[in-house]
Amino acid sequence: MILCAEILLLVFGCSAQEIEVNIKKISSSPAIVRVEGRFLQENLTQSNKNLAFASSVGNVENLGTRISDLNLTDKQGRAITFKKLIEGEYLTEDEANAWSYQVNLSTLPNEKALAHVSWATDEQGILMLGDLLPQFVAQDNQPISAKIKFELPKDWKILSSEKSMEENTFFVNNIEKAVFLIGKNWRESKVTIGNTTLNFAIGGKWNFTDAEAFEMAGEIFEEYRKQFGEIPTEKAQISLVHFPKEIKFGRWEAETRGANLTILSSDMPFKTLSLQHLHEQLRHEIFHFWIPNNLALTGNYNWFYEGFTVYQSLKTAVKTNRIRFEDFLDTLSQAYNLDNFQSRKVSLIEGAKNRWSGANSQVYSRGMIVAFLCDVALLHKSKGKRSINDIFRQVLNKYRLPNKLQEGNTAILNILGSYSELQPIIEKYIKGMEKINWQTDLEDAGIEAEETDFTTKFIVKTKLNGRQKDLLDKLGYNNWRKILKK
Numbered sequence: 001m002i003l004c005a006e007i008l009l010l011v012f013g014c015s016a017q018e019i020e021v022n023i024k025k026i027s028s029s030p031a032i033v034r035v036e037g038r039f040l041q042e043n044l045t046q047s048n049k050n051l052a053f054a055s056s057v058g059n060v061e062n063l064g065t066r067i068s069d070l071n072l073t074d075k076q077g078r079a080i081t082f083k084k085l086i087e088g089e090y091l092t093e094d095e096a097n098a099w100s101y102q103v104n105l106s107t108l109p110n111e112k113a114l115a116h117v118s119w120a121t122d123e124q125g126i127l128m129l130g131d132l133l134p135q136f137v138a139q140d141n142q143p144i145s146a147k148i149k150f151e152l153p154k155d156w157k158i159l160s161s162e163k164s165m166e167e168n169t170f171f172v173n174n175i176e177k178a179v180f181l182i183g184k185n186w187r188e189s190k191v192t193i194g195n196t197t198l199n200f201a202i203g204g205k206w207n208f209t210d211a212e213a214f215e216m217a218g219e220i221f222e223e224y225r226k227q228f229g230e231i232p233t234e235k236a237q238i239s240l241v242h243f244p245k246e247i248k249f250g251r252w253e254a255e256t257r258g259a260n261l262t263i264l265s266s267d268m269p270f271k272t273l274s275l276q277h278l279h280e281q282l283r284h285e286i287f288h289f290w291i292p293n294n295l296a297l298t299g300n301y302n303w304f305y306e307g308f309t310v311y312q313s314l315k316t317a318v319k320t321n322r323i324r325f326e327d328f329l330d331t332l333s334q335a336y337n338l339d340n341f342q343s344r345k346v347s348l349i350e351g352a353k354n355r356w357s358g359a360n361s362q363v364y365s366r367g368m369i370v371a372f373l374c375d376v377a378l379l380h381k382s383k384g385k386r387s388i389n390d391i392f393r394q395v396l397n398k399y400r401l402p403n404k405l406q407e408g409n410t411a412i413l414n415i416l417g418s419y420s421e422l423q424p425i426i427e428k429y430i431k432g433m434e435k436i437n438w439q440t441d442l443e444d445a446g447i448e449a450e451e452t453d454f455t456t457k458f459i460v461k462t463k464l465n466g467r468q469k470d471l472l473d474k475l476g477y478n479n480w481r482k483i484l485k486k
C-alpha cells in the first residue's frame, strides 16, 4: 500500500494570547495524525484534570479507541502522570498545560460515519476539530477559539471556511464547529450571493459538471435568502466528495456544522438523476445554515429542525420546478405510511430524544407530515397570507445567534402555539402520539387519499372549491404552469 505522506498537524493553544507551537507528526497507512497543543490562557477550561475526547458523534461510537500515545505536561514542561479511565478519557494528577497524542484516522467501516467524524486516506480527508481535540468546556461556556497550523504533503490543499492567517494556518473561532478538507484533487469555486461567499469544493468525477454544481448551490442559497429575508453567514464552505470506498448508487450522508457543509455521496447512473440527487442534498443541507445552525437553541428539538427542513426542502423543490406536485404528494404519502406503520408510537418530543436510534426515521417522517399540516392550517386560516415561511422567519427573528441560549422545544412550541390553528396539531401530533388524521387535516387543501394494500396515497381531489384551489396554488400545485408561461 502506498504510504500517505506525512501530515503534521499543529494545534496552538486557544485565544488571542501568545502561543507556543508543538509539532505533531503523522503517517501513513493507517493514516495517523499527531496533535500537539497547549493552553495560552490561564484557567480557560472548567477543569484540566479530566481530559476526554468525544466518545461518540451522532451514531458513531467508540471514537476514543482512535486516540493513543498521550503525553501531558505542565507549564514548566514537566510530565504529568495520568490514569486512563476508559478509551479516550483520562484523569490527570495535575492540571495539564500542554498535550500531545496520536489519532488514527483510518476510515470507519460504517460509511454513514464519514460525514460526521474525521478521516483520511492517502488521497484526501476531512478533519473535524470536534473529535480531533479534547472536549474542553470554557468556564463561561463560550466557544473556544484556536490557532491551527497544518503541515501536509506538498501537493495537498487545505480548504475551510475558517479564517486563514498565513499559509496552512487558520484562526478558528469555535473549535467545536471547525471542519477542514485536506488532500489532492479538490476543485473549488467561490459562489457569491449578495454578501455571502460560498466556497464550494468538489472531489472526484461526477455525472454533472463542476459549473452546474456551483450554479445550483448559488440558486438554492438565493432562494432561501429570499424565504428568510436574511443571510445566516458571510462565508460558508460546501464540500462534495465521493465516499472513500465503493458505495452503491444513490447513497449519501451529510452534515452541516456551523457554516461547513460536508456531503459524502455516491453518484447516480445518469446526469439528470445525478443533478436531481445533488439538488436534493444541497436543498436540505443549505437550509441548515439558517435552521438550526444560526439559532441559539439547545436540546433535542430535531423533529422541528429536521422534519420541518425536509418539508421546506420538498416544497422548495416544487417551487423551483425540480419535482412535480405529484412527487411532492408522493413523498408526503410515503412519510405518512412510514409514520402509520410504526408499531411503537412515540410523540415527536420523545422521538427526538433518540435521534440516532430507530426513532430517527420517525422524527423525519412524522416531523415532515406535521410541517405540512402546519403549512396547510396557516394558509387556510389566513386565506393564503401566512405560511410556514412565516414560522421560519419568526423563529430566526426571535432566537437567532448570538441571543441567549434557550431550550429548543419550548422555544419552537411557543411560536407554533401562538397560532390558534396550530394548537390542535401540537397537542395531537407533536406532544401527542395520535395517528395523523388526513381526512380532517387535509380537507382544507383539497387533498384526499387512495388506500390500497394498507398504503395511503395522497391525491388532489377532482372537485375543488375556490378556497381549496387557492390553497393548492400556494403549495405550488400550478407552479409548472407559471414556469411554462415565463
Ligand SMILES: [Zn+2]
Pocket (backbone or CB within 6 Å): 284, 285, 288, 305, 306, 309
Ligand atoms: Zn438535516
